[in-house]
Amino acid sequence: MRVFLCDDNEQYRLLARIVLEPIYEIVGEAGDGVEAIELAPELAPDVVLLDLNMPRLNGHEALPRLRELLPHARLLVLTSGQATDERERALAAGADGFILKPESVYALVGELAAALG
Ligand SMILES: [Mg+2]
Structure with a gap:
């Protein structure tokens, strides 16, 4: 993967x-x-973990283009909250799911496995 x-x-x-x-x-x-x-095109990932809050072009803005470039990849948005409007906006832009940015990065393994499962 x-x-x-x-x-x-x-x-x-x-x-x-x-x-x-x-x-x-x-x-x-x-x-x-x-x-x-x-x-994205040369890396050809199966999974993209995408932060929403980033400079230059944020995750929301990058999502539709990533969806186009990587039609078969799982685009998983890293979020630090449960904001419903943020999630709906990301889903509409092509996100496949969400990973709650845990306080401890060690929880990321379980979060990712759950999102992929
Ligand atoms: Mg950030």
């Missing part, structure tokens, strides 16, 4: 990589939506 990490928080990407790498193949990282769109 090829996973693409898109989040502007470099430390979160590093920690996510550490906990996910034993299970998934981390094929790349992006720090904003522009990078995510640029890298």
Whole structure:
């Protein structure tokens, strides 16, 4: 399973990589939506973990383009809250699901497995 990490928080990407790498193949990282769109075609991920709050181009704005570029990938949005309007907007833009950004990055393994299951 090829996973693409898109989040502007470099430390979160590093920690996510550490906990996910034993299970998934981390094929790349992006720090904003522009990078995510640029890298997506060559990385050909099965799963994209996409932060919504990013500079240059945020997750909401990147979603429709990622959906176009990666029609078969699972686009999973990283959220830190349960805001319903935010979720509905992301679903309408092409998201497949959500991962609650846990306080501890170790919970990410379980969150991702549940989202993929
Ligand atoms: Mg962010």
